[in-house]
Amino acid sequence: xxxxxxxxxxxxxxxxxxxxxxxxxxxxxxxxxxxxxxxxxxxxxxxxxxxxxxxxxxxxxxxxxxxxxxxxxxxxxxxxxxxxxxxxxxxxxxxxxxxxxxxxxxxxxxxxxxxxxxxxxxxxxxxxxxxxxxxxxxxxxxxxxxxx
Amino acid sequence: xxxxxxxxxxxxxxxxxxxxxxxxxxxxxxxxxxxxxxxxxxxxxxxxxxxxxxxxxxxxxxxxxxxxxxxxxxxxxxxxxxxxxxxxxxxxxxxxxxxxxxxxxxxxxxxxxxxxxxxxxxxxxxxxxxxxxxxxxxxxxxxxxxxxxxxxxxxxxxxxxxxxxxxxxxxxxxxxxxxxxxxxxxxxxxxxxxxxxxxxxxxxxxxxxxxxxxxxxxxxxxxxxxxxxxxxxxxxxxxxxxxxxxxxxxxxxxxxxxxxxxxxxxxxxxxxxxxxxxxxxxxxxxxxxxxxxxxxxxxxxxxxxxxxxxxxxxxxxxxxxxxxxxxxxxxxxxxxxxxxxxxxxxxxxxxxxxxxxxxxxx
Numbered sequence: 001x002x003x004x005x006x007x008x009x010x011x012x013x014x015x016x017x018x019x020x021x022x023x024x025x026x027x028x029x030x031x032x033x034x035x036x037x038x039x040x041x042x043x044x045x046x047x048x049x050x051x052x053x054x055x056x057x058x059x060x061x062x063x064x065x066x067x068x069x070x071x072x073x074x075x076x077x078x079x080x081x082x083x084x085x086x087x088x089x090x091x092x093x094x095x096x097x098x099x100x101x102x103x104x105x106x107x108x109x110x111x112x113x114x115x116x117x118x119x120x121x122x123x124x125x126x127x128x129x130x131x132x133x134x135x136x137x138x139x140x141x142x143x144x145x146x147x148x
Numbered sequence: 149x150x151x152x153x154x155x156x157x158x159x160x161x162x163x164x165x166x167x168x169x170x171x172x173x174x175x176x177x178x179x180x181x182x183x184x185x186x187x188x189x190x191x192x193x194x195x196x197x198x199x200x201x202x203x204x205x206x207x208x209x210x211x212x213x214x215x216x217x218x219x220x221x222x223x224x225x226x227x228x229x230x231x232x233x234x235x236x237x238x239x240x241x242x243x244x245x246x247x248x249x250x251x252x253x254x255x256x257x258x259x260x261x262x263x264x265x266x267x268x269x270x271x272x273x274x275x276x277x278x279x280x281x282x283x284x285x286x287x288x289x290x291x292x293x294x295x296x297x298x299x300x301x302x303x304x305x306x307x308x309x310x311x312x313x314x315x316x317x318x319x320x321x322x323x324x325x326x327x328x329x330x331x332x333x334x335x336x337x338x339x340x341x342x343x344x345x346x347x348x349x350x351x352x353x354x355x356x357x358x359x360x361x362x363x364x365x366x367x368x369x370x371x372x373x374x375x376x377x378x379x380x381x382x383x384x385x386x387x388x389x390x391x392x393x394x395x396x397x398x399x400x401x402x403x404x405x406x407x408x409x410x411x412x413x414x415x416x417x418x419x420x421x422x423x424x425x426x427x428x429x430x431x432x433x434x435x436x437x438x439x440x441x442x443x444x445x446x447x448x449x450x451x452x453x454x455x456x457x458x459x460x461x462x463x464x465x466x467x468x469x470x471x472x473x474x475x476x477x478x479x480x481x482x483x484x485x486x487x488x489x490x491x492x493x494x495x496x497x498x499x500x501x502x503x504x505x506x507x508x509x510x
Contacts, residue, residue, distance in 0.1 A: 001342060005334040009327070010271055019278050033307070035292035056204035079207045079298040084306065084432070093292065 034095035035078040038071050042109045044090035045069055051082035051091060061106070070108035073098040152180065155491070159188050163266045163495035166505035170498075174491055182486045184479055190509045194469050201464040202228055203302060203432065210296050212471070213507040215258060216449045218251040220507075221300045223447040224469070226380070227456040228302050230443035232435040236381075240304040240430040242420050245382030246314075247291070247299055249413040253321075254283040255450035256406045256413075259502045260335065263403060266499045267344040272334055279331065282324055286317055304430020314421045321414045332407045345400040349485040349497035352397055361481040363452020363474045364409060365501045368394045368401040375448035382420055389416075399493075402500040436464050449474055451502045475501070475508040 013019075021028055030036065038060075047069060049062040059075035060082060062068075076098075083091045114122070152175050159167035167188040173181035196208050209224040210217040222244055229236060261276030284294045290309050291297040299306050309317075335341055351361070356369035366373060374391035376383045383389065392408045394401035437460025444457045452474030461467035482501045489497060 001337060001339050003339045005338040006271055006275065006330070009275055009330050009334075013275075019281070031289045031292075033290070033292045034288060035298070054204075056200055056207045077207060077296070078293065080292070080306065081204070081207075095292075 030095040032095060033093075035080055035093045036096040037073060037078070037094055037098045038076060038082060039092055039094045040069050040071075040109055041090045041092070042069060042111055044088050045111065046088055046090075047111060048087065050085050050087060054081045054085045056081065067111040067113065068108050069111070070106045072104070072106040074104040151175070157494065161495075163262075163499060164503075165262060166503055168498070168503055168505050170486075170494075172486075172491070172494065177491050179486055179489050179491060179494065182483045184483055186479075186505055186509055188509075189506055193510045194471070197466040197469045199465075202437065202466060203464075205466070205469070206300060206302070207298060210298065212473075212510050213504055214295055215255045215504065216251065216451065216454075216507065217295060218247050218297050218299065219447060219449040219454065220471070221297070222248055223445060223449075223454055223456045223471075224458075225300045225302050226447065227443050227445040227458045228437065228466075229433070230445060231437045231441050231458050231460055232302075232433060234303050234433045234435065236304055237427045237430045238382075238425045239308075239427050241381040242385075242424045243305050243309060243429065244300060246309075246317075246417050246420055247287075247297065249416050250283055250286060252413045252450045253410050254280050254287075255502075256410050257283070259406060259450075259499075260331070260403070263496070263499050264335075264341075266495045267341065269334075269341065272331065275327075275331055279324055279327060282320065286320065289313075290317075301430075301432045303433035304428075306429075308429045311424070314424065318418050318421050321417060325411070325414060328410065335403055335407055341403075342400060344493075344496060345403060345500075346398060348399045348493045349489060349500060350398045351481055351485045353395070355484055356397070356481060359480045359484060360477055361452075362477045363449070363502075364402055364405045365452065365478050365481060367391055368405045369397040370395040373453070375446045375453050378446070380445075380447075385423065386416060386419060399496050399500045406502075436460070436462065437466065438462060451475060451504055451507075452477065454507075471510065473504070473507040473510075475504045478503070479508070 047062050047064045047067065049064065052060045052062045056079060057075045057077055059072045061070050078093070080093055083093055152173050155172045155174055157170040157172050158164050159169045169185040169188070171183040171185070172179050193208055193212055197205055200208055206221050206224060210221040212220045257276050257280040261273045261280070264272035264276060287297060288294050290313065291299040291307060351369050353370045356366050356371050361369065361371060362373065370393050372391055372393055376389055377391060392405050392412060394405050439460060439462030441460040442458070444455065447454050447456070454474055455472040457468070457470040458466055459468040478501045482498060482503070485497050486494060
């Protein structure tokens, strides 16, 4: 039993580097796996809405007709349920926190609409596929008739 | 003998991190009767099982308490796994125990800091919380969260920890151990600490048993009960687990028991890391609980035994979820320990049961 048992440690911290950082002037490095905020690679996303169903706080809204995917960063609790459930793995957790803001707004992403040319190219491709299938069918039937 | 006076204590009081109200009936400087009152932060989380499905409720269970958040998600997941008969791979069980023991270290360090603050040792408080920050950094690196971890799912865990990372954690904990010894030296050998705590708030073994005390509060009164002895999950594979006991029964013994438990937790993590198997971390179960199925489970939280009960109704929501937390068990013992103490010792006695009122009320 005695006193001043913490003296060594206190003296050490007197001359050592401070444990704290001067936030927000300095920030700590974020670890790689930090659950900061959800982000969506909208190119990959098929707007299936599974993330919306699984979200425990109803922070995600998916509108398939309008082609939008939005997340309310102020409702999101960074549990990562949506990221684990996503069938296309388009959702990821980014290791930065949502920035502070004066109003609570949701962050919305629009699925890029295909251009006229892309649509035309897709339609032409479909037509070509149908024509090829029809030709193949006709050839098969002709072969059958020949056999008979 | 002077006239009896009632002094209201809390729910807002400098030593209390949690809203607990006590009516202290005092005669001169001595407390003769204590009437506790809780109910300031009831949130009705148990009722939420009707709205959130079994997988979503994990995130609600975690938010019962900010300090034992991992313990609550673990206890809830184990209960629902029992309900549906889900097998969890050994590796996932070990990882769960490792995280749970880490949260015990962080909870005890937090409590030791608050305890030091209550008896006026500011520097010790700061050093305890500085060490606790190292544990939170481990959580942040392994699960992505500091306090709310979201690491457990029903059927396994969400993230694996690489073996190399596990060994790095053990090295880090060994590094902490040295500094921790210095802090313990101040707690156990410092004259000023002993003068505030020795002989204060005594509770005998008979009283502790009669009042059904749990956790370090009971073990400081020589009640040999620790749910980890039941050997569920990773705890079953420990070579030799003995609860840490003290027969002194005062506030000082409670500090010493908790101080030794931190070291015990480091040893448990070290042992489990050395024999962790590689059979996968499990995946989210696709089952739903059967109608009328019931399961119960106990888990040793940092503050003591926590009891979980669940009943299914054939849908993806549970019919009933019930928890009995260690603090609601320990309140009776706290009232007993407070009777007859000096008014100036009241904060120390309240803190040595480590009250968590938000757990208690849910």
